[in-house]
Amino acid sequence: MSEILNTRDSFGSKFGVIAATAGSAIGLGNIWRFPYVVGENGGGAFLIIYLAFVLAIGLPVMLSEFIIGRSSQRNAFGAFKVLAPGKPWYLVGVMGVVAAFMILSFYTAVAGWTLEYIYQSFANGFAGKSSAELSSMFTDFRSESWRPLLWFFVFMAMTALVIIAGVKNGIEKYTKILMPVLLVILVVLCIRSVTLEGATGGLEFLFKPDFSKITARTVLEALGQAFFSLSIGMGTLITYSSYVSKKETLGSISFSVAVADTMIAILAGVAIFPAVFAFGIEPGSGEGLVYITLPNIFQQMAGGYVFSLLFFLLLGVAALTSTISVLEVIVAYFVEELKLSRKKATWLATGSVSVVGIMCTLSWGAMKNVELFGMNVFSLLDFISANILLPLGGLLIVVFVGWFLGRNKAKAELSNEGRLKVVYFPAFMMIVKFIAPIAIALVFLQQIGLIRL
Numbered sequence: 111m112s113e114i115l116n117t118r119d120s121f122g123s124k125f126g127v128i129a130a131t132a133g134s135a136i137g138l139g140n141i142w143r144f145p146y147v148v149g150e151n152g153g154g155a156f157l158i159i160y161l162a163f164v165l166a167i168g169l170p171v172m173l174s175e176f177i178i179g180r181s182s183q184r185n186a187f188g189a190f191k192v193l194a195p196g197k198p199w200y201l202v203g204v205m206g207v208v209a210a211f212m213i214l215s216f217y218t219a220v221a222g223w224t225l226e227y228i229y230q231s232f233a234n235g236f237a238g239k240s241s242a243e244l245s246s247m248f249t250d251f252r253s254e255s256w257r258p259l260l261w262f263f264v265f266m267a268m269t270a271l272v273i274i275a276g277v278k279n280g281i282e283k284y285t286k287i288l289m290p291v292l293l294v295i296l297v298v299l300c301i302r303s304v305t306l307e308g309a310t311g312g313l314e315f316l317f318k319p320d321f322s323k324i325t326a327r328t329v330l331e332a333l334g335q336a337f338f339s340l341s342i343g344m345g346t347l348i349t350y351s352s353y354v355s356k357k358e359t360l361g362s363i364s365f366s367v368a369v370a371d372t373m374i375a376i377l378a379g380v381a382i383f384p385a386v387f388a389f390g391i392e393p394g395s396g397e398g399l400v401y402i403t404l405p406n407i408f409q410q411m412a413g414g415y416v417f418s419l420l421f422f423l424l425l426g427v428a429a430l431t432s433t434i435s436v437l438e439v440i441v442a443y444f445v446e447e448l449k450l451s452r453k454k455a456t457w458l459a460t461g462s463v464s465v466v467g468i469m470c471t472l473s474w475g476a477m478k479n480v481e482l483f484g485m486n487v488f489s490l491l492d493f494i495s496a497n498i499l500l501p502l503g504g505l506l507i508v509v510f511v512g513w514f515l516g517r518n519k520a521k522a523e524l525s526n527e528g529r530l531k532v533v534y535f536p537a538f539m540m541i542v543k544f545i546a547p548i549a550i551a552l553v554f555l556q557q558i559g560l561i562r563l
């Protein structure tokens with residue numbers, strides 16, 4: 111890999127790149143956030159809009175990030191400085207670092223809930239509890255304050271240690287085995303869930319579109335979820351692809367990652383909603399949905415103890431491969447732009463994220479009365495980062511590739527300097543120049559009420 115500056119790390123193989131990128135994409139976004147956002151937005155119709163956004167906007171944004179990252183071989187901020195010297199494009203990178211701060215703070219809180227659920231699975235804490243009891247088990251835990259905080263710090267420290275030790279490659283080795291296991295468990299959960307009595311209501315909810323439930327807000331949420339789930343719009347993939355060899359095929363990497371990510375989200379939906387209906391849980395019950403629903407399923411299946419333990423362990427691993435990708439955005443920026451050592455950069459980033467993270471973690475406990483625009487700190491950061499900063503970042507990224515970097519450079523990068531055929535290139539250019547920017551802008555304008563479609 112002579113093309114890559116030897117002071118920088120790089121991925122060893124194509125599978126390594128896919129594993130790391132998929133590791134970033136697949137996480138709580140698919141298994142925790144997707145079902146609860148679908149539940150809050152009325153089901154099937156939301157799913158269709160979400161899928162359309164993944165394909166028509168998500169994939170092209172992903173490719174654009176790959177083009178920017180691999181051609182510049184820099185972090186999300188430095189990449190724009192190299193490709194557009196003297197121009198304010200680097201502000202897109204700054205916005206990405208801000209989004210990374212926000213996401214890491216609330217995401218780690220949820221990852222901490224996973225640790226509590228590993229503990230509860232281990233201690234057989236779900237056994238014999240009714241659906242109502244499992245529901246209050248979650249809400250009581252979340253409002254307890256010190257316990258969620260403890261788990262938050264444990265998870266934050268784990269993320270920091272992985273980043274410092276640079277054992278990303280080690281993690282890749284394990285995720286190669288562990289993620290397929292997660293997939294298998296999800297499939298088993300789906301089977302158990304759809305065979306529960308009263309499950310069909312859940313499948314209808316998920317797959318039968320009712321377009322009367324669509325509002326401007328729903329469309330924005332679908333866009334935000336697509337960006338969040340694919341890890342795009344804030345430079346995670348700019349940073350990751352800066353470590354990718356010039357020989358890899360960017361097109362097939364993005365496609366595989368987007369397909370895998372979407373598949374896991376849909377499987378999570380199929381595992382959750384039939385059970386939600388079977389156990390009489392409210393689909394719109396918010397951030398607790400998965401944590402409340404799944405223990406019910408585990409109780410109703412043979413080997414539930416083992417499945418539950420394995421599932422939450424693997425969910426924790428999936429969350430960890432995502433948190434490291436978010437922290438890497440901040441750390442790469444600190445190391446390359448502020449010239450800090452990797453260790454210092456990591457602790458500085460982790461320390462400052464923790465300040466906000468504590469507020470997110472306490473959003474249902476000690477800080478439950480702190481609200482802005484009718485949202486607690488957690489929901490506010492989730493909303494601003496996923497639904498505003500990521501799509502806005504994505505908009506600027508495609509405009510940068512489509513209008514500033516231009517056709518020739520984009521084509522050279524996607525075709526590995528002409529060595530590969532990129533049949534999709536005209537469609538890609540059409541989307542990044544016109545369709546994606548216009549669509550994202552329309553969603554925003556509609557949301558703030560400036561237009562009515």
Ligand code: PHE
Pocket residue numbers: 134135136137138139140213337338339340341342344346432433435436
């Ligand atoms: N995509 C990750 C998930 O679904 C979350 C994430 C968002 C990671 C943005 C990186 C950047 O869990």
